[in-house]
Amino acid sequence: MAIALPILFPFLLILILVVVKSNRASQLIAVSGSAALVLIAIYLFFEVKSHGILTLDMGGWPSPMAITLVVDYLSVLMLIVSAIIVFVISIYAIYFLPGQHKSTKFYVFFFALAMGVNGAFITGDVFNLYVWFEVILISSFVLIIMGNSKEQLEGGIKYMALNLIGSLLFLAGLGLLYGKTGTLNMAHLAQILRAEEQSVLINSSTALFFIAFGIKAAVFPLFFWLPASYHTPNITISALFAGLLTKVGVYALIRFFTLFFVQDQTFWLNMLLVVAGFTMVAGGMAASAHYDVRRILSYHIISQIGYMIMGLAIFTPLAIAGAIFFMMHNMIAKTNTFLIAGIIHKIKGTFYLKDIGGLLNQSPFLAVLFIIPAFALVGVPPLSGFFAKFILVKAGIESKDYIIVAVAVFTAMLTLYSMIKIWNEAFLKEDPNDNQSQSKVVKLGFMHFLPSVILGLVSIFLGLFAATVFDFTTQAANQLIDPEAYINSVLNYTMP
Amino acid sequence: MEILLVILVGVLYTAGVYMVLRRSILKFIIGIIFMSNATNLLVFLASGIVAGKPAFVDETVQNASKIADPLPQALVLTAVVIGFGLVVFALALKLKFFETTGTDDLDQLKKTDN
Numbered sequence: 308m309a310i311a312l313p314i315l316f317p318f319l320l321i322l323i324l325v326v327v328k329s330n331r332a333s334q335l336i337a338v339s340g341s342a343a344l345v346l347i348a349i350y351l352f353f354e355v356k357s358h359g360i361l362t363l364d365m366g367g368w369p370s371p372m373a374i375t376l377v378v379d380y381l382s383v384l385m386l387i388v389s390a391i392i393v394f395v396i397s398i399y400a401i402y403f404l405p406g407q408h409k410s411t412k413f414y415v416f417f418f419a420l421a422m423g424v425n426g427a428f429i430t431g432d433v434f435n436l437y438v439w440f441e442v443i444l445i446s447s448f449v450l451i452i453m454g455n456s457k458e459q460l461e462g463g464i465k466y467m468a469l470n471l472i473g474s475l476l477f478l479a480g481l482g483l484l485y486g487k488t489g490t491l492n493m494a495h496l497a498q499i500l501r502a503e504e505q506s507v508l509i510n511s512s513t514a515l516f517f518i519a520f521g522i523k524a525a526v527f528p529l530f531f532w533l534p535a536s537y538h539t540p541n542i543t544i545s546a547l548f549a550g551l552l553t554k555v556g557v558y559a560l561i562r563f564f565t566l567f568f569v570q571d572q573t574f575w576l577n578m579l580l581v582v583a584g585f586t587m588v589a590g591g592m593a594a595s596a597h598y599d600v601r602r603i604l605s606y607h608i609i610s611q612i613g614y615m616i617m618g619l620a621i622f623t624p625l626a627i628a629g630a631i632f633f634m635m636h637n638m639i640a641k642t643n644t645f646l647i648a649g650i651i652h653k654i655k656g657t658f659y660l661k662d663i664g665g666l667l668n669q670s671p672f673l674a675v676l677f678i679i680p681a682f683a684l685v686g687v688p689p690l691s692g693f694f695a696k697f698i699l700v701k702a703g704i705e706s707k708d709y710i711i712v713a714v715a716v717f718t719a720m721l722t723l724y725s726m727i728k729i730w731n732e733a734f735l736k737e738d739p740n741d742n743q744s745q746s747k748v749v750k751l752g753f754m755h756f757l758p759s760v761i762l763g764l765v766s767i768f769l770g771l772f773a774a775t776v777f778d779f780t781t782q783a784a785n786q787l788i789d790p791e792a793y794i795n796s797v798l799n800y801t802m803p
Numbered sequence: 804m805e806i807l808l809v810i811l812v813g814v815l816y817t818a819g820v821y822m823v824l825r826r827s828i829l830k831f832i833i834g835i836i837f838m839s840n841a842t843n844l845l846v847f848l849a850s851g852i853v854a855g856k857p858a859f860v861d862e863t864v865q866n867a868s869k870i871a872d873p874l875p876q877a878l879v880l881t882a883v884v885i886g887f888g889l890v891v892f893a894l895a896l897k898l899k900f901f902e903t904t905g906t907d908d909l910d911q912l913k914k915t916d917n
Binding site: 434437438441444445448452455457458460461462463464465467468471472474475478479481482483485486487489491535536538539 | 823828831835838839842843845846847848849850851874875878881882885888889892893896897899900903904912914915
């Protein structure tokens with residue numbers, strides 16, 4: 308029963324938060340509730356570690372008929388990372404979300420989003436995944452336009468437009484898949500599709516899912532909704548989206564293309580490889596052309612998605628382990644950079660790099676906090692990003708995909724360039740309006756920095772204990788490459 | 804019956820894509836409605852339709868393969884409800900946007916790009 312807790316517990320919190328009127332009380336419930344989510348995720352991790360893959364058939368039906376919840380290593384690692392992000396952002400929102408009356412409303416949709424993300428990570432049913440995607444979509448629609456400003460409404464429309472079309476393609480793909488196989492249970496699908504060779508029939512579904520998840524994950528030709536909308540909402544919400552949303556798309560791609568879309572695999576993996584390369588370069592190039600911190604970071608999300616897709620496309624156990632490691636590292640470090648962008652905004656009143664400067668002298672502590680995720684993203688040892696990129700590059704060389712390795716290394720330079728730009732402009736450069744604004748420098752308390760400190764510590768932890776974490780991601784990758792265990796533990800008693 | 808529905812799905816997708824590509828936000832939403840209905844019909848069709856048979860079995864039914872499959876009906880019902888909710892939200896967003904900016908022209912939405 309504990310498996311359903313990552314879904315049921317946020318739902319319970321939503322029910323409580325709907326009736327709570329007091330601002331303070333809702334903040335207290337949100338922070339303690341999301342701390343409990345972290346504990347639930349860690350508990351599930353130890354359960355998976357000792358018992359292997361956990362499954363739960365909802366509604367008491369036997370397995371391929373029921374909606375199955377499945378927790379394997381990949382799911383549980385994603386659950387832990389997303390719970391940490393939800394936890395730090397629930398603290399961050401107290402200090403950075405403007406308006407006294409908004410906290411209660413914000414937390415309701417905040418936990419709806421968390422519920423959708425957790426549901427997507429642990430479901431073992433394709434249609435159920437569609438439902439969780441819709442839960443994520445509708446709560447993110449509400450969050451993105453929360454301030455009701457002109458810009459936010461415009462960004463909201465663009466975000467909504469492409470994502471609605473994405474979910475229509477998802478639904479069409481799953482309808483066709485059901486027509487061909489007669490099941491939507493992922494393990495059952497894997498059993499059927501791995502036994503038969505009817506690639507022509509399955510390819511139509513694969514293409515529809517590829518585009519649908521490609522839109523969610525913001526890969527190369529389909530990413531335009533992301534930079535058009537991520538910089539418009541309050542920075543708290545941008546940080547939440549940056550950490551969670553696109554990664555759910557990547558998770559779904561990894562799950563589907565390892566588990567059951569194995570027909571015509573060479574074609575699809577090459578396709579993913581090409582898309583990965585273009586995603587990295589396009590995102591990195593666009594990031595280096597901008598001067599608004601949020602826009603730099605938004606484009607940068609796209610470039611990092613490319614690395615995860617690259618790991619999936621190389622498709623060796625090492626590469627997939629690297630992709631999962633990269634995803635964990637990136638969710639933490641990326642959210643952290645957005646949090647720091649919010650702190651810069653709080654101190655300076657703008658996100659535009661040309662108007663700010665001198666932060667190194669004014670707040671050396673903030674400089675240290677920025678250095679950690681920035682170096683982690685660039686890949687400086689001993690931080691988490693170094694090991695993630697190292698594993699991916701090593702896997703690429705081992706499987707002789709030299710072009711993508713060259714692209715990955717080149718993109719690391721672009722990342723370095725855009726991080727150095729933020730560092731030079733915001734921290735090193737002298738404050739352009741030094742004379743007037745020196746007096747009204749905002750002093751922030753430690754609580755403002757706490758979320759970023761937590762994420763920074765997690766980044767350092769992921770780097771220092773990289774061998775241990777990599778061990779777990781390797782086990783996750785082995786479970787994905789050889790899904791026999793997954794199929795058996797879902798269908799164990801019911802199928803011949 | 805199937806062939807008629809297949810043609811209908813095609814027509815709805817065509818109309819939907821045409822409307823989505825137009826400049827007005829309202830027409831875009833209408834296009835989404837067309838495409839969402841076409842998708843629902845597609846899901847329903849792809850799993851095979853059975854005419855005049857119930858979706859539920861009792862003890863008297865000997866051969867389960869001759870009755871209608873209840874799962875696609877349940878899927879489509881869920882998808883219809885979700886699609887309806889999303890369209891209502893889209894319309895509310897469009898109204899709010901129109902109240903704030905006074906425009907319904909997608910070509911005016913250039914402030915958040917680059």
